[in-house]
Amino acid sequence: MTVTGIIMAIIIGLVVGVLGRLVLPGRQNIPxxxxxxxxxxxxxxxxALARAIGIPTATSGIDWLELIVQVILAAVGVALVSSAYGRRGIRG
Structure with missing residues (x-):
């Protein structure tokens, strides 16, 4: 993976993670x-999931259905991590 690819993964991860956090109700105490x-x-x-279920992921522009799948997974991931992180009593 190139440096540009890594930077883009971080930027997309930030956006998807923040969107996943926004769709969850309440406050998530994770850094x-x-x-x-x-x-x-x-x-x-x-x-990977979008490709597996047949959603086209190589289009010219924003793949809205793929983004929705990513945000749903991010929301589930943030909820799981937030509950596990909060149980430990460790606060960021």
Whole structure:
């Protein structure tokens, strides 16, 4: 992966992670770096899942259906990480 690819993955992960956090009700007590990590994982898994269920992911422009899948996965990931992070009693 190139440096540009890594930077783009971080930026997309940040956006997807923040959108996933926004769709969840209430407050999530996790640090922003963890939101970015969850967003990056959700973006990668969301793309793979979108391809697996037949959503086109190689279009010219924004792939809205793929983005929706990624945000849903990010919301689930943030909810899981937030509950596990909060149980430990560690606050960022």
């Amino acid at each position: 922003i770096w963890l939101t970015i990590v969850v967003g990056i994982v959700a973006a990668l898994l969301g793309t």
